[in-house]
Amino acid sequence: MVEKKINTVYDVVCPFCGTLCDDLEVDVNIKENLVVEVRNACQIGTKKFFSSNPSPHRYEKPLIKDNGTFKEVSWDEAIDIAADILAKSKRPLLYGFASTECEAQSKGVELAETLGGILDNTASVCHGPTLLAEQDVGVPTSTLGEYKNRADLIIFWGSNPVHAHPRHLGRYSQFVRGYFRKDGRNDRFIIVVDPRNTHTAQIADLHIQVNPNEDYELMNGIRAMLRGVELDAKMISGIPIEKIKELIKILKECKYGVIFFGMGLTQSLAHHRNIDTAICLTRELNDYTKFLITPMRGHYNITGANTVFTWNTGYGYSIDFSRGYPRYNPGEFSSVDLLMRDEIDASLIVASDPASNFPAASVKNLFKHPLISVEPHHTPTSENADIILPAAFAGIECEGTAYRMDHVPIRLRKVKDAPGECLTDREILEKLILKVKEKLGE
Amino acid sequence: MPEIKLKLKKQPDFPLEADVISPDNLAGKSTAEIKNLELYVANEKTTIGEFFSVSGKSGDAKELKIIIDGNLSKVKRIGEKMTDGEIIINGNVGMHVGNQMSGGKILVNGNADDWAGAMLKGGELEITGDAGNYVGAAYRGFWKGMGNGVIRVKGKVGHEALTWADGSVVAKRFPTLYCGSAGSFLGMHGHGATIVVEGDVDRCAGADQVKGTIVIKGKVSRLLPSYKKIGEVKEIDLFNGEKITGKFIEYSGDHSVKKNHNVIDKKTNKVKISVNGRLYIAA
Known part of the structure; x- marks a missing residue:
């Protein structure tokens, strides 16, 4: 009988980012105890598996x-x-x-x-401010599977999943086909709010280029305008009022919306107060439609x-x-x-x-x-x-x-x-x- | 009048937690007894006698005056939950001075660190220098912050002063802050606070304020978009009955709060702007 050299482990969970993809396949050289191939993972996750192999970068003794x-x-x-x-x-x-x-x-x-x-x-x-805000005002949230199957409006606020959570878009939020979103990307409207023209913004349907550190004012204005308050200002955080009105129409008319936010909110000025008002906005949008919010956790x-x-x-x-x-x-x-x-x-x-x-x-x-x-x-x-x-x-x-x-x-798995x-x-x-x-x- | 003098003998290596130093705890005790009262430094217990020299004579908490000398910037929680008497601090003081006190008076002749007078329930806290962040604020996760009492800061207060203030005209509870100037998010989530600022204020004053009065005699770096201008006024009535005169522009808000912008005038079918909090900025 030929001795088995390579063992393939299926359904491995990727221990890199908060998306925790659970569909990886890892080939392990049993004899030498090395990871030789990783399938389905993003580049970062793949690198992490390979970095576990013995190398000058790895400590092996106290x-x-x-x-x-x-x-x-x-x-x-x-x-x-x-x-x-x-x-x-x-x-x-x-x-x-x-x-x-x-x-x-x-x-x-x-x-x-x-x-x-x-x-x-x-x-x-990183997301400590999120916890502070949740303690102050609570949080309407759900699991990623719900978003995958139901959400037709996705907002990435101050987060850039293309780089930070590469498979999030494919597994839960953008390209994936869900039970009620049979056409995948075409069934979803993607909004990115970010001061920079990130790679996520480039594949979005709408990019709101807010001034750095002025997210609080923008959300504050949206919350007031949501109920028909006519504001004195003509421009909020670099966004003209007309554009905000369009945005509010989109928010109100969606069937199931979700805000994913990242360090752009938690670690810019105003920190937990950004999240505080984002949660209040989500809560108030539920008077018109279904809206939820989830932090994009890093580790x-x-x-x-x-x-x-x-x-x-x-x-x-x-x-x-x-x-x-x-x-x-x-x-x-x-x-x-x-x-x-x-x-x-x-x-x-x-x-x-x-x-x-x-x-x-x-x-x-x-x-x-x-x-x-x-x-x-x-x-x-x-x-x-x-x-x-x-x-x-x-x-x-x-x-x-x-x-x-x-x-x-x-449950995380052991591969080697x-x-x-x-x-x-x-x-x-x-x-x-x-x-x-x-x-x-x- | 009974008076106890404490003098800091040496600087602690780590913050010293002195929540035991309040007229309530020191009342009726001899100097020897006071010296044996427990303090905490890092994960060890110590005593007042270890760090302070104690002199004077104690008496009834109501009349007791505690005078503390030295640089107390590493001493936390002086006057925590005190109900009566007086504390005079000559020097800078650390975090949480006079937090949750419900009566009596604290005078700080110097600067105070963060959380000074946090969740005050009554009494008076006066700081002649600057104060840190979260002056009179609610602790993390509390929905009811400062309920009553007065905080006076001559200099600047940091960010998020008087968050979640919980005043009531009916119950005659008026949480009040007088300060020289203030950082961002002044009076956030306010429910009936009175704040008078002599100088300038950073961004987002009165964010999410449900009711309350904020008077700013200087400038605001960035006014929240959800505040609506009402007009000019020459006299302002505060909740506690005081009057302030001068030329001010009156704003109502915060209109982003659901409770506030829900009120629609039946005659004009427009959002009523006369019910919610007020922000006055010098014209």
Whole structure:
């Protein structure tokens, strides 16, 4: 009998963006434990699968910084030193968790509570404002399957799925044929609101080129005009009133509309107030037709991080355990603000790279204190870490649960084994919790 | 009159949570007892005596005056939930000063950080310098913010001051803010706030305001499109009975709120502009 060399795994879930495509096919060379081919995924997802193969960019053994250079150590030694740093610190920051599975996130909550530290995830620098707005005014939302089968008006507000969520358009929002939208793209009207002429705007039916940072005023004007209030202004945020009237007609006459919004709303000036008014607009449009709103979440399991943190502590992100019980206040306990004010003395970064995304001043303060990085790859954060704990890729090298951007949990699959001595994020955090508890005498 | 003096001895490494420092908690206690009251720094417990020198004599909360000296910019939550008495802070103060207080008076001779007087229920908070963001605002997720009381800030207040204010003329609750100048989203989601600004205001003043009065004696960087001009006025009546004179342009709004633009005049069949909140900007 010929020995089987290539194993094909079907229905693999892509652990890259919040779209969480679940129809991938991955060919794995069993003998050498390598991904050799990925079908159905977008370019970014494909690259992620290939990046799990052993390469100079991949950590395979625990490393500790010694006089500026990394030296390989055993897992026991690495965990012991890491636990020592955490147990001795008074205000440790646990950050990241967006690109790992829910079980590991849950362990992160346990560790933060044991340490009396601060727990934060990457929503703090991406869709955190969305959560704030949802807490203020609620949210009318639905799952992506509903949109696929029913929506005939799609609005992308401050998001560019062609680049950020490449298969979103094909699977849920634009080209796909749905039960009531049998003709796919022709049955849907696409509006893009963006200051830039993005690639998504180029394939849309209508592009509203709003002035940068003036989305709030535009939505505010639309909300007033929706009910026939004649406004004093002739132009709102660079859009003439006549054009807004046309837009409102389209909004009112659709059968089923949905707003997908991205970082163009959450991270431009006005932040959560943009989302606040976008949700109010959606709610008020329901007086005329069916309208819903969904955030375009970035990391594949950031929705899961918010969900897991919420069912464990009551809050989605920016949680402080320093007084023994969870408290929540973005701005006070969110990572960037803490680092800007230099209010931490150690950090554990799990599956994230704040050094590439945070403001330079806060990254400087992050590097000032002991930094433990749980990370499969070389990143600017891990390169400046004191301890690197090599992790397996969740969704490629270990199983787990992840939440899609519409809060649908999907089981991630394992396609191959992790190289070297890599452990899963969950195992690493479990080891840390045990060691920390031992050191704290619990 | 009973008086207690606290002086900060050393700067904490991490923010010091001093919610215990209020006339209610310090009333009737000896200096030794006060020194043993708990504070929190990072994930550790500490005491007032560790960080403050304590002198003076305590007494009834109603008459008690607490004077705190030093740079308190890392000390949070002074005067949290206080109901009576007086606190005088000589120096800058950290976050959450006087949050949720329902009576008494706090005077800050310096600047205050974010969330000063958040969700105030009564009493008076005076800040002689600048204040941070979220002055008198509702905490995250609360639909009812400042219910009553007065906040006076000589300098600038940051963004989103007095969000979700919850006043009522019938119940005689008048959440009021007087300030030098203000950041964006002043009085957002207001339900009966009174805000008087001596200087300029950033964008989106009175966004989503259901009712309330905002008087701006300077300029607004960008007025919301959903505010409609009514005309010029020479005198403004505030909810609390005060009068302001001067030349102002009167706007009604926020017309984007469903509650507001629902009101249609039966005679003219047009949207009534006389029912909702008001924004006055110096002419």
